[in-house]
Amino acid sequence: MKLALIRHAATDWNLHKRVQGRIDQPLGEVGRRQAQALRLPPRFAGYRWFCSPLRRALETIELLRVEKYEIEASLIEMDWGEWEGQVLKQLRRKLGDEMRSNEARGLDFCPPGGESPRQVQLRLQAWLEREAHLNQDIAVVAHKGIIRCFYALARRWDMCGESPVDFAWDAAHLFEFDENGRLGDSYESIPLEQTVSSVPSQHQ
Numbered sequence: 001m002k003l004a005l006i007r008h009a010a011t012d013w014n015l016h017k018r019v020q021g022r023i024d025q026p027l028g029e030v031g032r033r034q035a036q037a038l039r040l041p042p043r044f045a046g047y048r049w050f051c052s053p054l055r056r057a058l059e060t061i062e063l064l065r066v067e068k069y070e071i072e073a074s075l076i077e078m079d080w081g082e083w084e085g086q087v088l089k090q091l092r093r094k095l096g097d098e099m100r101s102n103e104a105r106g107l108d109f110c111p112p113g114g115e116s117p118r119q120v121q122l123r124l125q126a127w128l129e130r131e132a133h134l135n136q137d138i139a140v141v142a143h144k145g146i147i148r149c150f151y152a153l154a155r156r157w158d159m160c161g162e163s164p165v166d167f168a169w170d171a172a173h174l175f176e177f178d179e180n181g182r183l184g185d186s187y188e189s190i191p192l193e194q195t196v197s198s199v200p201s202q203h204q
Contacts, residue, residue: 001132003183004044004139005147005173006192008052008060009035017087020056021080021114027059035063038170039193047139048131052076052146061141069141074127078145081114106160107152117159120149129181139172147173154183165189 009031013020027035049069051061053076061069083091092099102109110116124146131138140146147167152159154175167173171191176184 001135001177001179002047002137003128003150003175003177004047004137004190005150005175006060006064006139006141006171007144007147007169008054008056008141009063011056017089019080019083019086019088019091021077021084022054023084024055026055027063031056032059032063034170035060037195038064039195040064040066041172041190041193043190044139044172047137048134050075050138050140052140052142054143057141057143064141066139066141072127072140074123075140075142075146077143078117078120078149079111079114081111083111083114104160106158109159117145117149117152120145121153124149125153125181128177128183132177132179132181135179144169150175150183151187154187155185170194 009027011020011025011031012028013023013025015028015030049061049066050072051057051069053071053073057075058071105116107118107121108116144167148159148163151157151165151167151173155164157164165187168189168191171189174186174188174190176186178184
């Protein structure tokens with residue numbers, strides 16, 4: 001079975017490099033134009049769709065014209081605790097060695113009062129196991145952190161150092177999973193079709 005993951009379009013906080021986590025920011029004007037300009041490839045027509053409960057994901061899935069989907073709490077973004085609303089570059093400068101040591105922990109990196117990628121993976125794995133028995137391809141609109149955690153599960157990446165892949169955020173990220181909800185190690189990036197050529201490229 002297939003699992004396709006799509007990141008929400010840009011919020012104003014994305015454009016200013018602010019950590020959002022669970023803060024429920026709406027799409028910005030740039031993000032709305034981005035999502036409206038995209039068209040889903042026909043291959044996803046038969047997929048069962050799910051969405052994070054956060055507003056930026058819900059607005060994106062509606063703008064992508066997905067007619068039927070389920071809101072799934074397990075797909076919410078990683079909790080960044082006390083660092084939500086902060087600019088990551090400024091945090092690194094302020095915290096210095098403390099931040100470098102924390103980030104070097106990879107899957108066990110954890111913001112104060114937040115959750116680690118390993119904890120995120122546990123809830124994602126449990127959700128996929130619950131859905132796998134239906135034997136149906138799945139598509140998801142969620143968050144950067146969720147996509148990275150699924151990738152790390154599939155490719156056995158410890159999340160230490162730079163990402164092994166340069167994720168395209170205007171693409172669908174395609175994985176395979178079995179009837180037990182276990183991810184295989186395959187990964188494919190599928191560009192979403194642009195219907196308007198003048199729209200800015202997706203946020204980082």
